[in-house]
Amino acid sequence: MEPGGSSKSQTEPKKRQSKTPRKPKDSVLEQKSPAEFFAENKNIAGFDNPGKCLYTTVRELVENSLDSTESISELPVIEITIEDIEKSKFNSMIGLIDRDRVDEALYDDYETAKAREKRLAKEARAQEIQAKNASVGKKVKEPPASKTMKSRGEASFYKVTCKDNGKGMPHDDIPNMFGRVLSGTKYGLKQTRGKFGLGAKMALIWSKMSTGLPIEISSSMKSQNYISFCRLDIDIHRNIPHVHLHEKRDNKDRWHGAEIQVVIEGNWTTYRSKILHYMRQMAVITPYAEFLFKFVSDASDKNVTIRFARRTDVMPPVPLETKHHPSSVDLLLIKRLIEETPKQNLLQFLQHEFVNIRKAYAERLIGELGPEFSPKMPIKSITSQQIVRIHQLFRQAKFDDPSGDCLSPAGEYNLRLGIIKELHPDMVATYSGSARVFEGHPFIVEAGVSVGGKDVKQVCR
Template sequence: MLKFGPWAGAKRGLRPAGRIFVTLLGGGGAGAVGGAGAGGGEGGGSGAVGEGAGAGGGAGAVGEGAGAGGGGGGEGGRAGAGGGAGGGGGAGEGVGAFFLFFFVGDGYGAIFVTLFGGGGAEGGAGAAGEGVVAGAGGGTGGGTGGGGGGAGGLLRQLNDLGSIPEGKIFRQSVPSTLLCREGVLPFPHSTMQGDATTGGPKGPKGKGKGGGSDPVLKQKSPAEFFSENKNIAGFDNPGKSLYTTVRELLENALDSAESIAELPDVQVTIEEISKSTLNALIGLGDHERVDEKLYGDYETEKEKERRLAREIKEQERQAKLLAAGKKIKEAATPRGGKGRGDVSFYRVTCKDNGRGMPHDEIPNMLGRVLSGTKYGLKQTRGKFGLGAKMALIWSKMSTGLPIEIWSALANQSFISYCRLDIDINRNVPNVHKHEKRDNPECWRGAELQVVIEGNWTTHRSKIINYMRQMAVITPYAQFLFRFIGATPDKNVSIRFSRRTDVMPCPPLETKYHPSAVDLLLIKRLVNEAGKMTFVKFLSTEFACIKKSLADRLIGEMGGDFTPGMPITSLTDQHIARIQQLFRQAKFDEPHGECLSPAGEYNLRLGILKELHPDMVATCEGSVHVFEGHPFIVEAGVSLGGKNVKPGINVFRFANRIPLLFEAGGDVITRTALKRISWANYKINQTQDKIGVFVSIVSTKIPFKGTGKEYIGDDITELQSAVKSVIQQCCIQLKGKLVRQQQARERLQRKRNLVKYIPNVTRAIHEVLETIVEERKAKKRRHTLWEREADLLDNVQKGDVTEGLLRQKLTQHVEQVDTEMALEYAMQTGMAEATKESVFLRALDSKRSFGPEIHGPIFVLQLLTGC
């Protein structure tokens, strides 16, 4: 019989969950706990006997009795030496004890277990018991018996805890769910009684040693993985999922148009659909509620009264604000967005004028996760092969509806139509319809439509802000964004017009820099290169390695390497040596010709178009390198503008994609706020409306986190590059601000002079009249010059009046101000302009002309032979 003492933790209110730690106190000497089943030869013989110091200092285990002829001994009895094939379920008795310590939740409990060996149970033919814990011998036993020491039935099902050294305390962690599942311990119970016959409760038969099932090895497809971890791709909640869907579809459209050097023209539409419309799309009929109290939006009479009272109070507040002529703020949305009972559904459509997709490749391009055309070392907006596929997975999870695609290539007479979804478990497209339709207008491009769950209310500003920032970084594109709400008053329509026809040069695919490769990458390049000599492999598959440098590297690697050796003969040791040398050798920095920044011109136009600032400065930095990957940082700093708050407003871009989330830890944000001394550049960072636009392009953007929403602030190269370009922009603005300040000072000086002109002219005229009166009265003799005498005569005649003096003095102030402005402009222009000597000559000269120099508005030919 098994007697379980009360669980100590039950009295303290501990929760029955967690892990079980089993402490077995075995006896000293031969035998100890467990071991082979009862031995004995045919016809009898003594059972296993183990003596020594056991728990509490008593005998460890004693098993005595006679065996009977027949099958093999019982499995896992108490201690016993040997245990060959022989007696049946060896009868015997044994006494032993051990503790079960349960660490549960924040506390623990203990069960004191006393084991009494019962009679031998059935035993099949075979060798002696399994030898679960300690004890000599013990092979693969047969039967389920619990003879011998009586602990066999319990210990056997502890799933091969292992052998116990003599005289030692053995601790083993066993999941509580395993013990409960096997029927060993219906945890938690305060008491438990075992079977007197078997010596413990029987567990179900299984394939494993202890009667339980072995762990099953499972695999997941990429689609299944991302459906379970959708936050990695930016689908954290319905609102963020709607934003990410728009972002992915829009970026795919831009990539498609730019790949054929076509000015992008993209239309994005979000249409809110009702629950009845969704049910019709799914194929469900309208359902009337039977039990209202079952639903989350049910409210009692008291709750309804409180809600109506709040609405009346809000209406009164808004009426007061209207009466005072103040702006009414829209009611704040509760934190967390809409409840599950009030979820909204949207049909998102994106149409572009890009390349389009081949008819036969549409299912694999949009129905197989991690399939894409952007793999390789190249500046791209996306690389993981998710994009529209992740939007389709979210659609399948939230609405169950497939994605619809219309696509046509250039000069194609038909439009490909495809409706499909993804088989999540197998990561293969599930095509519902795939057909060709007429294309009478020779349309080219792609249109994707997906129905998803979302939340427009919480992410409205994010989506519009994303479209606005995308228009800043791509002023050569034209966007039309529309939101069609359930009611017309919620509709939104915004057009972001094209400002320029100049597109950046497309990014180019490049080779890997030696300092940026690892062992796996080198092995992959070796496998992809095929039959090639080692020297050719180094000089063609890596950037910045010419043949002469490849020969030097091979000589440095040692005698195992030769220039003509085939790369198929490279072993793992060879590849390890190559990688070590690549890390230690000095190589030229990778060039930035493979990158495609927006450019100062486009960045300036985008800022001017969307923000209308008072002043803007842009700068494109030089090429920098981080971990073997080139990157370029370009920045723009603006002052003033519409819809810009006072203070520093940071706009971040990575590979020409706006980054809207997790800005606090980004290197751009922290540099703009912490590392720039704005006061040194005559800029007030708290009162001025400052816009900081920073774009980073690279073959590998060092994002932090799985969401790819910010760039870490722990990279020194990025910190210095971002700080440098922002400072260059600030220096430009400082010069403009200084000139602006001087212009204001000149204007103020002019205003001050004009302000005092009436008083000055009045005083001058009075002085002149006094002199004229004294001259007439001959009170004083004045020795005058001829001009002075003429002036006094004119005053006496009335030709020189106070008004005339005011007019002349005003004209003089205007003339002096103009001359000073021209002189300042000339000095500034001479200081900033590039000086070059230019010679002019008569057309009839016999001297020869030099080559033509073409400028924006002229063609110049210099003299030769002078």
């Protein structure tokens, strides 16, 4: 140490010790099941928030019921009930004992003494102003009701039940039909309201996410002397059903159809009008169906019962399953059809796996494909490059339009009856076009316009 000075360690700043940089963790390849994917992205299926979830659940169950009844040409009778479940009742359903609050300050809706004093003073001033205005003859408006803060985590629960007189489901298929995402019976090429078998399964997934309660299914097919009852939920990670109970019960009334019951978190208050409007829309476009809608609550003044009566016995034609149109296929689909076809050669494959390709036209197409193709060439010997050539020809060649037999149009008669039945218009006009095609897919445009009616509001100018 130098005289009158300080040590070197005191005069010079300490050097920072260099840290060894951390090695990034190796990325791990993960795989999600379809159920897990839709649980994490439930907005894709229309399950955005509790109110929308309630609306979408009702919609999916009703449309499944209509598909089921129409598939056997049965005039639909569909009952939909939404039951409001109080917190104490919900707790008893899941085996949870109600508990009083101990520390009020823990809760989101806790009101401090200062905040309460401020709120009461504001309400008192509003009453004074109201009394003063009343004394001088001014028009007095009703003071707005004081808003009560809803506690964070406070939810509303509803039991949704949908019962129909449709086709029913085979006893052994019920677990997979409800407990395995992307499994269904509507993958054929014909018109159905549902396609991927996702709606009722999403209701089950939302029930598992919001309440933890299983779904209950009762089903019976025509001429079946028993009712299949199944209580199940879904294993999200493995995309398989978890069956709690699956049994056969007596069917004394010879009922056929399905009854689905699910308990979910929802919001009836904000989506009441949307749900009722949807039910009315369905009654308009299906005048051959009878709907009974109920909302049941402990507060009797909130109860709703609406019956949408049947107006006609004429049902739309049952859609026929069809084959692929050459203009609508892609490389992957052509390859799959080749793998699955029972036909032996290319000529038979073109004739029987596609619509609107007759034998003479199939021979012309094969001649256009080139010298490496022949009518008798084994279908399983076609290479990937040759599949591309077939696809290119399909995109460029002309084919007759599909017949539209795979569609089930409502028709002008039913459309007009539905509008008159529900809207009681002064004037109504309807239109139902003939089948048209877009990129090999048939469609029919139907429209209805009404003027006036019982619910029309007069516009003041």
